[in-house]
């Protein structure tokens with residue numbers, strides 16, 4: 001049994017059908033990359049898993065237990081944690097308050113010190129309001145909120161988007177370490193090379209359908225796929 | 235010609251009105267910020283609070299006891315309104331929310347009128363607040379001075395709850411992004427219930443404390459409601475510090491203007507709001523970009 005099984009879900013925004021019988025699975029300790037062009041349905045998939053959106057049909061199981069239809073707070077309570085594309089840092093709260101609210105309902109919350117070991121920059125900024133953080137610091141804090149909850153599966157939506165190369169390098173490094181420690185993650189990225197550098201398995205999405213499933217090596221071996229479905233020239 | 239004592243005593247009136255507006259408006263702004271609902275029943279709840287004091291003081295001579303029981307009543311009323319009505323409107327359009335809270339307000343006011351009639355009722359000043367206090371060349375009613383201190387204390391407590399407790403953390407985060415609070419594992423709906431009830435207690439408490447210094451009528455909240463809207467716009471929608479500072483500014487403007495010409499006091503308030511909104515559309519403490 002996989003840790004997470006998404007089984008033929010169909011998700012709609014009003015009348016507009018976005019995900020079509022989409023199925024993916026994630027094993028314990030695995031990093032799965034979800035790749036695809038803009039508008040392919042990657043964010044919608046993560047939001048469906050988190051319970052922010054309710055699929056019209058299909059099933060989502062965590063440890064074999066159905067979680068769909070539950071509110072996001074309940075799904076978070078079971079150890080699933082979305083790090084949203086827009087980061088959604090609370091700008092009026094300090095860095096530490098952002099961490100504190102994340103840890104509030106987590107049974108095995110990490111200490112601040114452990115978070116600051118992963119992101120030393122956040123220790124320096126811990127009294128600063130969220131809205132004063134740089135894009136890179138906001139992304140660190142967004143990931144840190146998932147870590148402090150000791151989430152069993154972290155859903156990263158475009159974590160490297162719009163960040164300076166040096167910061168991307170640091171964040172890739174952190175992600176790689178988390179992967180090496182066995183943290184289960186789904187990562188959505190336009191930066192395919194960065195995502196593939198720590199993913200074990202890849203799903204390619206196009207127009208709400210899964211069009212590819214395989215390892216990073218499989219994907220690298222099929223430049224056509226990369227070009228046609230992911231919009232990545234090789 | 236205006237004399238200094240008159241002006242200073244108006245400044246004190248402004249402070250009393252200002253702290254009161256701050257308390258009323260903080261309830262309004264916290265509910266708006268967190269739940270996204272502009273509560274048009276807020277003025278009616280102010281009147282309900284005043285009548286609660288009126289009724290309870292017929293059974294006890296202890297003002298403090300009446301206030302405590304009254305707060306319990308307002309808390310229960312807040313829970314009840316949220317559970318049976320308001321919560322069904324969180325996902326509805328703003329027009330629906332305005333209509334339903336406006337309707338709740340009318341029903342509350344008419345219930346009060348049916349029970350107590352439309353005539354003004356008198357609520358006695360507490361025994362410890364009788365008479366006047368001599369302050370230099372100024373003689374000022376003792377209870378009004380105490381009112382300023384009591385409400386300042388209440389605002390401080392509200393501040394401590396908001397900025398020093400986990401519950402306050404959830405409320406402040408919820409004002410910015412309730413969706414993300416839910417994604418972080420917190421049952422937002424339960425937090426909403428508490429926020430609504432706290433807002434109702436705040437405005438009810440303001441009504442109870444203010445009852446001894448005004449004529450208590452079923453419609454007494456309407457004016458406060460309108461002024462509170464101005465206050466939360468001035469302070470920035472959803473901002474507690476904004477409600478406090480905005481309340482004090484509004485109180486002083488109304489009182490000091492009426493020292494010169496009382497018919498201009500409200501005009502001045504709206505004029506100030508217009509000027510401020512042109513210079514700073516998000517209000518004094520509001521953050522930009524919040525819908």
Ligand SMILES: Nc1ncnc2c1ncn2[C@@H]1O[C@H](COP(=O)(O)OP(=O)(O)O)[C@@H](O)[C@H]1O
Nearest residue numbers: 013016018036037038039040041042043044045
């Ligand atoms: N809130 C929304 N309402 C309607 N359509 C949406 C909404 N969000 C996304 N979509 C549509 O759903 C499709 C998938 O979007 P999304 O999941 O955000 O793609 P991705 O994350 O892969 O770029 C797109 O066609 C997008 O226009």
Ligand SMILES: [Mg+2]
Nearest residue numbers: 042043044085
């Ligand atoms: Mg996306």
